[in-house]
Amino acid sequence: MEKYMIGIDVGGTNTVAGLVSTQGEIVDKCTFLTQRDMAPEDQRDKAPVYFDEYMENLYKCIDHLIANMPKDGELAGIGLGAPNANYFNGLIFDAPNLHWIDRTSGKRQLTCHIVKLIKEHYSSLRIAVAMTNDANAAAMGELYYGGGRSLVHKDLIEVTLGTGLGSGFISNGDIVYGHNSFAGELGHIVVVPDGRLCGCGNSGCLETYGSATGIVRTANQLLASSKWRDTSKLREIINNQKREISCKDVGDAANAGDELALETLDITARYIGLGIATAVAITAPKKVFIFGGPTKMGEVLLKPIRKYFNKFVLNNFRDTEIVFSELPDDAAVMGAAALAANEVKKLGLD
Amino acid sequence: MEKYMIGIDVGGTNTVAGLVSTQGEIVDKCTFLTQRDMAPEDQRDKAPVYFDEYMENLYKCIDHLIANMPKDGELAGIGLGAPNANYFNGLIFDAPNLHWIDRTSGKRQLTCHIVKLIKEHYSSLRIAVAMTNDANAAAMGELYYGGGRSLVHKDLIEVTLGTGLGSGFISNGDIVYGHNSFAGELGHIVVVPDGRLCGCGNSGCLETYGSATGIVRTANQLLASSKWRDTSKLREIINNQKREISCKDVGDAANAGDELALETLDITARYIGLGIATAVAITAPKKVFIFGGPTKMGEVLLKPIRKYFNKFVLNNFRDTEIVFSELPDDAAVMGAAALAANEVKKLGLD
Numbered sequence: 001m002e003k004y005m006i007g008i009d010v011g012g013t014n015t016v017a018g019l020v021s022t023q024g025e026i027v028d029k030c031t032f033l034t035q036r037d038m039a040p041e042d043q044r045d046k047a048p049v050y051f052d053e054y055m056e057n058l059y060k061c062i063d064h065l066i067a068n069m070p071k072d073g074e075l076a077g078i079g080l081g082a083p084n085a086n087y088f089n090g091l092i093f094d095a096p097n098l099h100w101i102d103r104t105s106g107k108r109q110l111t112c113h114i115v116k117l118i119k120e121h122y123s124s125l126r127i128a129v130a131m132t133n134d135a136n137a138a139a140m141g142e143l144y145y146g147g148g149r150s151l152v153h154k155d156l157i158e159v160t161l162g163t164g165l166g167s168g169f170i171s172n173g174d175i176v177y178g179h180n181s182f183a184g185e186l187g188h189i190v191v192v193p194d195g196r197l198c199g200c201g202n203s204g205c206l207e208t209y210g211s212a213t214g215i216v217r218t219a220n221q222l223l224a225s226s227k228w229r230d231t232s233k234l235r236e237i238i239n240n241q242k243r244e245i246s247c248k249d250v251g252d253a254a255n256a257g258d259e260l261a262l263e264t265l266d267i268t269a270r271y272i273g274l275g276i277a278t279a280v281a282i283t284a285p286k287k288v289f290i291f292g293g294p295t296k297m298g299e300v301l302l303k304p305i306r307k308y309f310n311k312f313v314l315n316n317f318r319d320t321e322i323v324f325s326e327l328p329d330d331a332a333v334m335g336a337a338a339l340a341a342n343e344v345k346k347l348g349l350d
Numbered sequence: 351m352e353k354y355m356i357g358i359d360v361g362g363t364n365t366v367a368g369l370v371s372t373q374g375e376i377v378d379k380c381t382f383l384t385q386r387d388m389a390p391e392d393q394r395d396k397a398p399v400y401f402d403e404y405m406e407n408l409y410k411c412i413d414h415l416i417a418n419m420p421k422d423g424e425l426a427g428i429g430l431g432a433p434n435a436n437y438f439n440g441l442i443f444d445a446p447n448l449h450w451i452d453r454t455s456g457k458r459q460l461t462c463h464i465v466k467l468i469k470e471h472y473s474s475l476r477i478a479v480a481m482t483n484d485a486n487a488a489a490m491g492e493l494y495y496g497g498g499r500s501l502v503h504k505d506l507i508e509v510t511l512g513t514g515l516g517s518g519f520i521s522n523g524d525i526v527y528g529h530n531s532f533a534g535e536l537g538h539i540v541v542v543p544d545g546r547l548c549g550c551g552n553s554g555c556l557e558t559y560g561s562a563t564g565i566v567r568t569a570n571q572l573l574a575s576s577k578w579r580d581t582s583k584l585r586e587i588i589n590n591q592k593r594e595i596s597c598k599d600v601g602d603a604a605n606a607g608d609e610l611a612l613e614t615l616d617i618t619a620r621y622i623g624l625g626i627a628t629a630v631a632i633t634a635p636k637k638v639f640i641f642g643g644p645t646k647m648g649e650v651l652l653k654p655i656r657k658y659f660n661k662f663v664l665n666n667f668r669d670t671e672i673v674f675s676e677l678p679d680d681a682a683v684m685g686a687a688a689l690a691a692n693e694v695k696k697l698g699l700d
Contacts, residue, residue, distance in 0.1 A: 088503075151529070152529070153438075153527075153528070153529040155527075155528050155529050155533075169632060169633070171521050171522075171526045171528075171533075172521075172522070172524055172526075172527070174522055176521045176522075176526075176632070176633055176634075177503075177505075177522075177634070178503070178505050178521075178633055178634020178635060179501070179502070179503040179505050179634060179635055179636040179670075180634055180636075180666070180667075180669075182634055182666060182667075183505075183521075183631075183632060183633050183634035184632065184634075185631040185632070185634075185664050185667075186631065186632060188631050188664040189627070189628040189631045189632070190624060190627065190628070190662045193624065193662070200664055200665060201665055202662070202664065202665070205664075274540060274543065277539070277540065278539040278540070278628060279632060281533075281535040281536065281538050281539045282519065282526070282533060282534065282535070282536065282539070282629060282632055282633070283519075283526055283528055283533050283632070283633075284526075284527070284528020284529060284530055284532055284533035284534075284535075285528060285529055286529040286530075312540045312543070312552070314535050314538040314550055314552065314555075315550060315551055315552070316530070316532060317530075317532075317535075319530075
């Protein structure tokens with residue numbers, strides 16, 4: 001019998017579940033709306049808003065995937081990637097973008113024991129169930145189905161660039177969870193003491209410089225300085241298209257040779273390179289993977305990151321490679337499936 | 351039968367081996383000179399200089415400990431802590447302060463396969479043999495015999511302050527080795543880009559500010575500035591005792607209320623606090639232990655470290671405790687013994 005995993009990505013808008021083979025193929029998929037208020041206007045009455053409704057929809061989705069299992073296959077594990085997810089106790093606590101309602105109290109459900117509920121619902125099956133946050137799941141996905149497959153020592157760092165800057169650390173083949181399950185917060189190491197204000201309440205966090213949002217902040221700062229006042233393509237966007245610039249605009253401009261955009265990415269890369277050099281000095285993986293929207297910029301971002309990494313990293317760690325993620329499509333589902341596969345291994349169910 | 355471990359500290363001057371019980375007591379000990387040129391003048395002819403001589407002396411020392419084993423005991427493992435020691439291949443390569451000579455070539459022996467030789471020599475015994483560097487061994491010692499014994503999740507960071515600043519990271523109950531066995535270089539994260547020149551060739555490493563040497567550098571910088579020119583006790587040492595100040599002098603002066611010394615430790619603590627906050631954001635242990643000579647200063651050092659840690663660390667990691675090491679005497683031997691105990695567990699020989 002071939003072992004299959006179900007990987008579930010709990011997003012603010014959609015929940016996506018995929019049935020994943022050992023080779024990392026998604027053989028079937030199922031999607032539903034996570035919560036009513038995030039759904040398109042005409043679908044709101046169909047989307048769940050009560051937490052128990054959400055769980056019922058999730059079971060239906062899992063049942064569907066189990067029912068469509070290939071003939072030679074059996075389900076070995078279910079993995080979930082979700083915001084604020086705690087691996088140790090299997091619950092999502094106070095996730096800012098999840099607003100499920102507790103049916104009894106009528107109030108927002110802060111504490112959601114998803115793993116416990118899934119385990120109880122499928123207690124007749126001999127399966128592993130585990131949950132972690134998105135960046136950790138991405139790191140595990142990279143190890144099982146992406147660029148980490150060829151590693152001799154199962155150590156890697158996954159850096160995810162988006163609205164924020166997340167990270168997942170794999171050491172000795174497992175995620176570094178720390179004592180509270182929330183290790184791997186590379187976005188919140190301070191790279192500029194008393195620097196930019198961060199959403200976490202602190203100042204100078206890497207996230208405020210290295211995320212997509214940070215890139216736009218840096219570009220806007222440069223646009224405000226006299227040296228760059230009028231010459232940049234990004235200025236044209238603001239003046240002619242009457243809108244704010246985006247991270248993609250910066251990347252497009254940089255790839256077209258725009259000086260201000262290139263300077264923006266050099267500043268960004270200096271902080272990301274410093275942050276990665278710091279992380280590598282601590283966990284020393286052979287490879288660091290960068291994932292997320294900004295990687296679409298390509299070499300114009302990667303090259304200066306490598307330059308600054310080499311500047312800041314300890315000599316004998318220079319052989320660590322910084323590369324873009326090789327996670328396949330549906331990265332979040334694949335990461336969750338990899339988490340399940342690893343849990344199956346840890347529990348000796350393989 | 352009770353399991354005993356032999357912990358061996360390979361130092362530049364002496365090699366110390368101890369027979370350690372499960373409770374962490376050293377029941378017997380054996381010491382010999384590591385290399386002739388480090389020995390006192392009148393003992394040089396007795397100390398080994400050839401690497402094969404060194405190994406013969408090491409075997410004699412191990413044999414002595416095995417011969418003196420308590421009646422109810424049996425040897426389960428041998429652990430070694432040594433500079434530049436590689437856990438994966440069991441060799442010491444090019445350790446700056448070890449100058450053994452290869453008898454065949456007459457030249458310095460760069461590559462020393464200590465673990466392989468011990469395993470061969472004691473192949474009739476069913477024992478685990480492992481080696482790592484001093485800071486990693488100290489971290490494992492803290493976990494098995496020090497302040498880490500009470501931890502629910504076996505995650506901790508050991509920061510060792512001395513001439514340099516070393517560190518060892520325990521995650522999920524094992525040392526974080528990385529792909530090259532040299533992870534845990536907290537001393538070489540850059541805290542001041544283009545700051546003080548470091549022995550590693552880089553600039554602004556934490557070690558240049560946070561080590562005992564860094565503390566003296568900071569005190570001397572302050573002594574050179576006009577504000578502090580004449581008022582400090584440390585100035586008196588230089589003027590009256592005609593000698594350079596030491597890290598201990600700074601600690602003594604600070605504990606006596608000397609303003610310059612207190613400012614020195616505040617600057618030092620800011621960098622150490624930032625470095626620990628960075629490390630905690632990545633591996634999230636419940637406790638961070640500080641080990642080494644400067645800890646004798648006491649609260650005058652620890653209090654500002656905690657202050658700056660709280661300033662720089664991500665909100666939900668503030669419950670991480672920073673404390674002084676609780677490693678017993680012979681910390682290096684105990685760390686090596688703990689490494690052996692952990693290797694016994696990993697190999698299932700327990």
